[in-house]
Amino acid sequence: MAGVFDRIAGAANTGEPELDDEVPLSEVDADESCTDGSGPEPTEERRTAQKVREAVQELLKYGLLEESQKPNLYRSALAHAEEVASILEPLDLAMGIDDVRGLIFVTVRQAGVDEEDDWSHPLVRRQRLNLEQSLLVAILRQHFIVYEQESGTGASLAQVAVDELIPQLQVYLGELGSEARERNRVITLLDQLRGHGLVSAPDAHDRAVIRPIITHLANPENLQALVAWLRAHLETGATPSSESKCEDDQA
CATH class of the missing domain: 3.90.1150 (Aspartate Aminotransferase, domain 1)
Known part of the structure; x- marks a missing residue:
């Protein structure tokens, strides 16, 4: 009985190619499709770095x-x-x-x-801040601008203490009646803004770092309008509602 090598040698002598019976035609077709230029090419080199x-x-x-x-x-x-x-x-x-x-x-x-x-975008959701959050953004932005004026534009270690923010919020939002509640309000608001990437979490000394992105996410005109609106309400004796919506939107 002729072996595999004998059959290959015989086919070579007759000039007629002979396929191995043990090789499925599907595999042969697949091999041919990869070599005739019509099959998929390796794409790793074409990918973005x-x-x-x-x-x-x-x-x-x-x-x-x-x-x-x-x-x-x-x-x-x-x-x-x-x-x-x-x-x-x-x-x-x-x-x-x-x-x-x-x-x-x-x-x-x-x-x-x-x-x-x-506003409409399928991948980006606009998040409207409430009154207290927007007011704190305005205060933090003022702190950051003052820090840059003193340390130079590009300095990135602007810090603010919780105790510094309490009296500034009280001017517009009023007092809550106890120091513990005042501190809790500020810490809660900072935590909410941290989710927007505007501040870091307070450290062991209750100081938070103001992130530079606040200069781009906070519209100065809207923040000035917010502060002016709050002052007008204070002059008339009205108490601003924390549920009111301001014009400062975050994308």
Whole structure:
């Protein structure tokens, strides 16, 4: 009985190719489809560089990159700004860069939209802050601006103590009747704003770091209008409701 090698040698002598009976035709077809140029090509080389992918994923996850927190990803996004922008563009998103403060953040493209009520984006949810949260944002932004004026733009260690914020909130919101309740109100509000990335958690000395992104998320005109509205209510003797909604929106 002729062996495999004998059959191959015989086929070579006759000039007729002979397939091994033990090889399924489906496998032969698959091999041919990969070599004739019509099959799938390896795509690893065509993919976006891993460091760029990681930077974009971080941007989409948290909405920002801080050089002080993620220096490698920040530098990758900055070095490949055009590539990152091209990835965000089909999503109607754009990349904001504040290289002085070491910030890269995501913004929403709203070309042609004039009214706030027309806000619409399938991936980004607008969160409207209540009165107390917006007031604290205005106070924190003032602290941060003063800190930058004293330490220079780009300084990123602006801190504020809970005890400093209590009397400033009392001016507009009134007193709660006890120091414990006052402190609890401030700490609760700070924790809520921490979820927006505006401050850090208070440390052991009850001091919170104000994040530089507050300069971009807090609209100065809206904050000034909020403070003016509160002062007007105080002059008339009315007590502002904590359930009122202000115009300071966070995307």
